[in-house]
Amino acid sequence: MATTAERVAHIWRRLGFGPTRADIEVGVASGDPAGLVEELLARPPTGAAAWAFPPVTAEWDWTSASRFVERHFANMAHGANPVQERTAWILQGLVVVSAEGVNYQQMAGHTVFLRDRAFASYKALLRDVSTTAAMLEYLSGDKNTRFHPNENFARELCELFSLGPVHPVTGEKNYTEDDIKEMARAHTGWRLTWPPPRQVLFDPWYHDSGTKEYLGGVHPDAGVNDAAQVIEAITQHPSWAAFVPEYFYREIVGLDPAPAVLAELGDVFGPEGDLRALVEAIARRPELLSDAAIGTRVKSPVELVCGLMRILEIQDASWLGVMWRMGSRFGQHPFFAPNVSGWPSGTAWLHAGHLVAWSDLLMPALWWRDSGGSDVPAEQRVQPLRDLYAGSTRTSVVDNAISLAGLAGVTPSTRAALEAFAGAGSWNHARAVGVLHLLLCSPDWFVN
Amino acid sequence: MPETEELARRHFLRSLGTIALGGVGGGLVFRAFGGPGAGAIEGMLGDPLPTGTPILVLVDVNGGNDDLSTLVPIDDAWYYDKTYGHGSLAIPPASTRLPAGLPGYGLHPSLTWLAERWNTHHDVAFVLGVGQTETQEFSHFVSESTWRTCVIGRREPTGFLGRFNDRVHPGSLVAAISLAGLHPALVGHDIHVLGVPRVEEFGIQASWQWRNDDAYWGAYDQMAAAALTGNLGAASQMIRQTLDAPATIRPAAVPSLDAGLERGSLAWQLAQAAMLINAGVPCQTYAGVLDGFDTHTNQLTAQATQLSNVDTALDLFFRALSEQRRRDVCVLLHSEFGRQVTANGSGGTDHGQAGLNILVGPPVAGAAYGEAPTLDPGGPTRPNRIWDARIPTSDFRSVFATILTWLGDDPGISSEVLGRTFEEFPVFKGGPPQPHPVRVRNPSTPRRRPAP
Known part of the structure; x- marks a missing residue:
């Protein structure tokens, strides 16, 4: 339920x-x-x-x-x-x-x-x-x-x-x-x-x-x-x-x-x-x-990107490269439907090339613009990422990342995977963002 | 191999492929691997494909290619007819490229390489009059669904090549490689299609901080091993493939093969296939797509451009294949239907029925097969046509059955995959003597105007 x-x-x-x-x-x-x-x-x-x-x-x-x-x-x-x-x-x-x-x-x-x-x-x-x-x-x-x-x-x-x-x-x-x-x-x-x-x-x-x-x-x-x-x-x-x-x-x-x-x-x-x-x-x-409808639908690339923009409060999609990425990498560009029937749907999106493209788009979103350091100019900072680290410990970061991603919960396997990573090595901004990166590549993010 | 050692090896292979330029805004660069025909890949998923194993590269010529202007019936006056034929859209005989020994036909002027290949290698097959004989479907999307699944009249989640792999390569992560998106013909019950848009970039991207971190990749491993069902399970399987396949895929990269090619173009797609085939990746079924054949307008230019793209891509592909592997490869060009015989008056042609399959590659016995449907309309009401489309003479599944038998080296496989037997063509070498020259069903009468 x-x-x-x-x-x-x-x-x-x-x-x-x-x-x-x-x-x-x-x-x-x-x-x-x-x-x-x-x-x-x-x-x-x-x-x-x-x-x-x-x-x-x-x-x-x-x-x-x-x-x-x-x-x-x-x-x-x-x-x-x-x-x-x-x-x-x-x-x-x-x-x-x-x-x-x-x-x-x-x-x-x-x-x-x-x-x-x-x-x-x-x-x-x-x-x-x-x-x-x-x-x-x-x-x-x-x-x-x-x-x-x-x-x-x-x-x-x-x-x-x-x-x-x-x-x-x-x-x-x-x-x-x-x-x-x-x-x-x-x-x-x-x-x-x-x-x-x-x-x-x-x-x-x-x-x-x-x-x-x-x-x-x-x-x-x-x-x-x-x-x-x-x-x-x-x-x-x-x-x-x-x-x-x-x-x-x-x-x-x-x-x-x-x-x-x-x-x-x-x-x-x-x-x-x-x-x-x-x-x-x-x-x-x-x-x-109904339970039959919840957690079962595969997100399309446009839904993935818009969802990401919402959770990270990204207003300017230019630094995600949507104009060139959405067509050539994902196959779902709003201007370039492949034919008059529109885009594929459902599990047609769940192929390795899709995850490759998505993990690549997460690089500018999570890593390239804001390293978390004090030397990053204010206009480049991605505040939700900074808040995730500042507001978390290695024991609370998984729950905080799940909530930041707008997910009400995740499957036990995803939680266990994230907790294992959160608990390993040193605790810093990169680990907190790493937890979020993994979550955004989890089955729970792609299907919900 | 102990589990920890296996894990370390996988991480090594993953990290081998990428070097980050650190810092904010840094890009990724990729280290070049290997070279053409590089030896066996350490850590490959499954044994390398033994040489001599058939490999199919399906090229989905999407939109309904006008076969009449691809293999042009240069002696048939009905093709040139202004009322019942292509009229001003017809390709003049003088500008076609003549395939030796195939009287009455000329290839579209864009197909320079293909014509040369026919004449010099004798490994190009044209199957004439191919179409859907049990239905009359003019919709792209219904027709595409039918040929990709080989199932008529009900929704079917699997494609015919997917069902082949279910039987021949059960459980493989790399048996079905899609070169653009996820091709429905490759989808199986057990086989998860591997989308490889680019060999060199294949793999999950990670920040430099975590690229070599066991805990990081261990988290992916856990998500990929999750016992999930439904779409969540499919997503987990996607992670598994993307995690494990780079060790097989990435070392196959040969940057020179796609250098300068337009990303995603057919030439680009086939360059990726060539890299993987040369490396012996255990995959017998590749699928690529080229859109742009739905020539309701501007057909002369649009088709010339797209056929030129096909021709160039095939040329580059066969040159990129290693000597060792080239002899195992057959390319199939298939479109959902041909086009109507009468030009539509707006510079194009509308959806038809019978079309053309082209097979090319060393295993192919070069010839024309099947029967060309007549172009004679039979009178003003065009009784010889379905509306204005030629009536198919061969079911498309006959071609697929032929290919499946060859791919599986098993006379029973095609009926298992297709649900029944179909007459097969002796397209592959080693079969009975080839039918030659082309037979024409209801041969056209000498040119005459139908009575008004």
Whole structure:
């Protein structure tokens, strides 16, 4: 049976990017995990002013894009509304655009686009994203003409963004190849201006003005509104109420929803695709706080880094090298989804290369910036590390490190390993940080 | 070996690899090891792979490579047809590279090395018309899942190469090496995939204070030995691998082999494989990935670039392999599907069905295998196509069965792994005479416009 502290930590991990020590202390003091859920859900949404994204100054400007991505990490780690941050990040893995196909300015625009809509209507989100410059370019929408329909967007819209290939309960195929071809016709006519910055325009000359038949319906031409008409038809499909609710449930709870639960969530999601209501309903499900859900989910690289930034109070992600590390070392860069299905999940992250990359990222975080000496300039000091050493003895350091890491407890094997190391050799700053380093490479940190 | 001695040896091997530049902000530098074809690695996990043992390097050509413009049917008017073929996207016959003895076909102009290899080494095989014959799946992700698991219609956690290793190398920490992330085809029930993004950097990084500290590494050992289950157990296993595998992996590093290559590129990935193969690491299955073949637009440029990357990577790879090991290695290029025959009008092609497998390496009997699906649409309603895709003539599992039989040197292994038997191709040397030239199912009629 999970303790209150474990439940509090768990809530912070699933509805945000992990707890700090203070978060756990406050949650435990209240003694009411369900109350914490409500407190997080009730936080007011944040907006562009709070996000303070710096502009990406040119299509492929690496430096300003780096500042943007670093700010993105800071927002995810420290944003005033963790649930909104979490929801926006889930959306980024669901409605995917990648710098494998579009430029950094468009990626920044897409990131903000999703953050703006984290608590809005998913139906409206899909309608809008159908004709953003980023999505048109990424999934060939700007090349889709009545003369030669291009199926790329229509296929991924159905398969990855809204319905899935089959109904999750019945296993029925959700659409046919003919549906895809007809929907592609409906999306024709959208173009991008040249030269950059690329503006979106609807050109009737390229639009297929015939009647289209898809998803069991006959749809007379609606011209510029044809794309919205496709979304309307998708929301009438039986899998509309299942696919996105199931996706969010898996992301937040970490389990597969029972059919009855999925049906309930589908009702909440509704034809408009109310994301806020969906997330709230999932957060209030008893399964979220069940022992089956706690301590079982594998963190993704972005979750690892954001969690680290929270516990060490790192505001500036530049010194973690997120812009170059997250893609080439971890394979999870917010700008570089490998393909339109987003990133892997679960045990796909648990391979040796992952631990190599993670232990390498811990070097600047724990060792290079602040050696613990008095000669380190104030702006380079990592105060939580100094506090860990100053506030601990070799007998208390393990508990203090566990609490600093926002873990409510660890498995006996991890505790024994840390205690053995803490008790060996000399006691100093490096040993205290060494204990934390080991903890951050333990199974308990990767899976929770 | 006494336990303490074993521990000390492991720590020595770990510490051997890294030298820290001490101080705040210091970087890490790595000591170079060994050299090409260095002798047996002391402390290797398992015995070195005996020479003569087959080694597969799977290259996942991801996105759906347009096979028609890879091995170009230069004599087939339907490929060049503006209405029912590639039209302006078609590769002109004059710019292809002609494989000797394979009339009617030319290789994409980017495949310089491959064409030369075909002509001089006779160890390149093209398997035509490969696809999924039991399903018609146009989704990348469903199709990828199907070929990687070889299981249709249900979720399957293991990949076909993982199940092979479950049987042939049970319990090994290094039997399945993934060169980019964790390749699903390698995942087994008992086999934990070893991700090796770079041989030279492989290992847990530690601060200089603890790099040679027994208590520090002892703590990792304890966490790796924990009796945990589920995902916690998988994380513990990850630590075990990352802790123990460096003694096998790191000494294989040959910095010159990936010097100057783009990190993570296919050439980079295959350079890591070459180092490990040369060192005799007991692994028969490597997997790398190259994305970028989903050419809905800009196909002429995009495919040329990616095929050039493949060609360069293969060239560097086979040159990097030692003489001793090269003869054991086969590279398989596989994509989730081919592309549609008719260009989509936006400079690309959409998802198709039948595609092409390419196998290359000294064990391969160079030839074209299988049957090329017809390009003749059969009329305006295209009855010879699935929508606009060619109908596969060979199930992809026939190719995999062929490879598994070769890898395992066991005629029963493929049916164990795949759940049933499949017709196999005589792709590997020592088999019956090769089918040659290419057979075409429903051969195209001379060019004619279908009746309106």
